[in-house]
Every structure is written in structure tokens, then in C-alpha cells.
Amino acid sequence: MSLRLYDTGTRSVRGFEPLNPPTVTMYLCGDTVYAPPHIGHARSKVVFDVLARWLAFSGHEVVFARNITDIDDKIIMRAAEEQVPWWQVSQRNIHDMRRAYDLLGLAPPTVEPLATAHIPQMIELIQRLVDKGHAYASGGDVYFDVQSLPEYGSLSGQRPDQMVETERTDPERSKRNPLDFALWKSERPGEPAWDTPWGRGRPGWHLECSAMVTTYLGPEFDIHGGGTDIVFPHHENEVAQSHGAGDAFARFWLHNGMLNLGSRKMSKSLGNTLLITELAKRWRPAELRYYLVAPHYRSSVEYAEELLDESAAAYRRIEGYLVRAVELVGDVEPAAEVPQGFREAMDDDLGTPQAMATVHNAVRDGNAALAAGDKDTTVRLVGELRAMLGVLGLDPFASPWVDQGGDDSRLREALGRLVEVTLDQRQQARARKDFATADALRDGLASAGVVVEDTPNGPRWSLGDG
Numbered sequence: 001m002s003l004r005l006y007d008t009g010t011r012s013v014r015g016f017e018p019l020n021p022p023t024v025t026m027y028l029c030g031d032t033v034y035a036p037p038h039i040g041h042a043r044s045k046v047v048f049d050v051l052a053r054w055l056a057f058s059g060h061e062v063v064f065a066r067n068i069t070d071i072d073d074k075i076i077m078r079a080a081e082e083q084v085p086w087w088q089v090s091q092r093n094i095h096d097m098r099r100a101y102d103l104l105g106l107a108p109p110t111v112e113p114l115a116t117a118h119i120p121q122m123i124e125l126i127q128r129l130v131d132k133g134h135a136y137a138s139g140g141d142v143y144f145d146v147q148s149l150p151e152y153g154s155l156s157g158q159r160p161d162q163m164v165e166t167e168r169t170d171p172e173r174s175k176r177n178p179l180d181f182a183l184w185k186s187e188r189p190g191e192p193a194w195d196t197p198w199g200r201g202r203p204g205w206h207l208e209c210s211a212m213v214t215t216y217l218g219p220e221f222d223i224h225g226g227g228t229d230i231v232f233p234h235h236e237n238e239v240a241q242s243h244g245a246g247d248a249f250a251r252f253w254l255h256n257g258m259l260n261l262g263s264r265k266m267s268k269s270l271g272n273t274l275l276i277t278e279l280a281k282r283w284r285p286a287e288l289r290y291y292l293v294a295p296h297y298r299s300s301v302e303y304a305e306e307l308l309d310e311s312a313a314a315y316r317r318i319e320g321y322l323v324r325a326v327e328l329v330g331d332v333e334p335a336a337e338v339p340q341g342f343r344e345a346m347d348d349d350l351g352t353p354q355a356m357a358t359v360h361n362a363v364r365d366g367n368a369a370l371a372a373g374d375k376d377t378t379v380r381l382v383g384e385l386r387a388m389l390g391v392l393g394l395d396p397f398a399s400p401w402v403d404q405g406g407d408d409s410r411l412r413e414a415l416g417r418l419v420e421v422t423l424d425q426r427q428q429a430r431a432r433k434d435f436a437t438a439d440a441l442r443d444g445l446a447s448a449g450v451v452v453e454d455t456p457n458g459p460r461w462s463l464g465d466g
Helices: 039-057 073-082 086-103 115-131 205-217 228-244 285-293 305-329 340-347 352-372 375-392 409-431 435-447
Strands: 004-007 012-015 023-028 061-066 135-138 141-144 181-186 201-203 220-227 249-256 259-261 450-455 458-463
Touching (some): 039 220, 115 141, 141 228, 205 228, 285 305, 305 352, 340 352, 409 458
Parallel strands (some): 023 061
Antiparallel strands (some): 004 012, 141 181, 450 458
């Protein structure tokens, strides 16, 4: 079976063939850098990192662009709150973003363009839209005229009468239609501004992506990705701008489901976020990545510590088997091919739950082979496992996990076993009401830098900051 992907534009799973094989061109809407990234941001980045890895493993040359929005209303507001220049907010959060995504093992995109580095391309795109009658100037602003494009709403499946205005406009700044959106915003006191034929100002959010993606991937490209939360208005408006300018734009639209906290989308603007760097103090980054990879990318995921604990335990089972296997047979390189079940799962709209089941079946078979002392089977299974885990970005013997923080995987496995044995002894002591022994065992772990937290689901341990 060849790769099939769910395309939001057609609302169907379609066979994927690149425009110019073997090259695949892919664009992902990146972060607006007014705050450090949270685990909700990471879900989208991990999903499309896995897609890029699978395409590359399948023989494609992937050209992957992921932008950075480094000028935006929220960045300007944050700068005003902190009383610092807007660019200082952007640069600080770009640094934090890259550090967090490196932590999660994201391969760097082919290109990571900054919005502010592409102002000339944005101005050129606006001019094309004005010339074609799809945009108009009003009081120094420039708006896209949605009524000029009959197809508007096709990506999100909405009629104009179902849509709501997404941009507030000052009374003196008139739009022809409440749904018209800003391509260019006129200069305001204290805000950054660039010269254009329509006056000084700065770009609208939607304009940035259309200009940057065509700069690096051309007027027609293979895949455009993002979260379901930005199908409308952002992606709908990207389509309008680009089609209005005469560009074919994206052939496939892929959207990942949201990561929710208390049934609400995790969002910096809602204030219900969990920073990646904070979570990495309680769970190893590879375990966080497992948690993000395991569900199907189009499903919504509920944040729960119990689910993260389950993901951590599942990853440790995989890691533990590989460590024991390599102790028996020595280093084994990843196989050139993956098992058929894994390939079929990944080709079926990136079916990571089924792919992960194949991984765990291989671990089960591997443990049986280890128990039997079957070295040939062990070598084969380790190679296949490393190939599968490499696609998922979870191979414990590959970068960054093998050298992240200078840890050795064998030492991590040994530490985990020792801590679990100690916690079992502590639980037994508590069961017989020998609280002095239980406290002594916990204090001993604390002296070694292991923090124990008692929860309704049993003790949870993590490494302290010291």
C-alpha cells in the first residue's frame, strides 16, 4: 500500500503522490514567539517531524519549511507589558523554542524563515492581489476582499453567512465586509513599521505564511500542515490570498488534533499551558515524545499525568529490552526495512497507534528470544526495532537520546530498576505499618537526588534539580 493521507480540503483520505518525485515539499505553520512553547505546540511539531521522517525513510527527499512569526499583536503587547523592544521578546522566545524542540528530538526543518525577513515578498504579494481586484486600501490598511473570491470558505467547509468576524477594526478603519481580513496594518505609535506603497505599517498574520511558503517551496507544493484550531481563519485566509494571487498553493492539507487540558485546548492566550522545559523535569524528553507520538495525529489528546506515566513506562519497556539485547549481541545497526505491519500502519494516514503496537509486539518477541538465548532472532529484532523507532524519533541509541544530558542509556536503565526495587520495598514497609523503614528508604532516595511523590495511583519518582 502506498501512502494515503487525510486531506482537509477534500475531507477524505487520498493517495499521496508528490508533485515532483522523489522530492516532497512540506510547510508547517510555526510558533508566534511571544512566550516559550508548551506541550500543545509540541504536538503539532512532533506529528510533522514523524511525517517528515517517514517520507525520508520511504525514499523521498523532504524539503521542510517551518516558519517563525516574530512580529504580531501578541508580541507587541508582551513587549509593552515588559517595557522592552518587541524584537527582544521575539529573540528570547526563539531561543527558548529551539531549546525545547531540540529537547524533544525534533529534526531541524530544511528552512526556518522569520516573518520580518520577508517583508519585500509580502509587499509583492499584496500588490498582486490589489492588481487582480482581490484587495483594497482603506485608511492606510490593506484588506482582502472575501466577496471577490467565490471559493472562500471551501477549506473549512463554511459558508460566509456561517463565519464570524475574526479581526476587530477601529471605527475609523472601514472594511467593506466584516469578514475582510488585514493584509497590511497601518503604523501605530510605538509599533514597528516598514515602508510600502500604501504607507508605513506591518504585515497581517495570514499574509506572512503565504509569502514565506511560496518563497521557499514555490507557487504549488505538496503538504501544508497545522493544528485544527487554525483551519479557520488562518489557513482559510492563506488559501484565499494565494489562490487570489494565482498560485495553486497546497495540494494536501493536514491538520493535527489538539492537546486539551480539562477539555479545553491548551493555549498561551487561555493561560492553561504546560511548558515543555517544566514537564521535562518530571518525565524524560523521550517519554514526553512517546506520549505525543502514540495517539493518532488527528485525534484530540487529553493531558493527564496518568497518561504520561503510562507513556513513560511503555518507553522504558522498549528501552529496557534494547539495553538487555545489546548486552547479549553487541551493537546492531537499524535495519534497512521495517516490518510489513509497521509500514502498512504508517502508510494508512500515519497510523501511529497500530505502528506502536507492532513495536511492542517486537519487544514481546524479543524478550522471548532473549530468554531462549536466541542471538540470531535478537539481532534481527533489534535492527527492526531501531528502524521503527528511528521513524518515530524514539530510538534510544540514536541522537539525541543516546547523549542527551550526557546520560548513558544503560545507566538510566540501571537507575530505574534500582529505584523501582527501592519503591517496592518502601511500599511493603508501609503495608506492614513500618513507617520508620519506609521514611528511611524515601530519605535514602532523596539523598541520591531522587524525588518521590505519593499519588492516588502509587508513588511517582523523578530526578531533582540538584
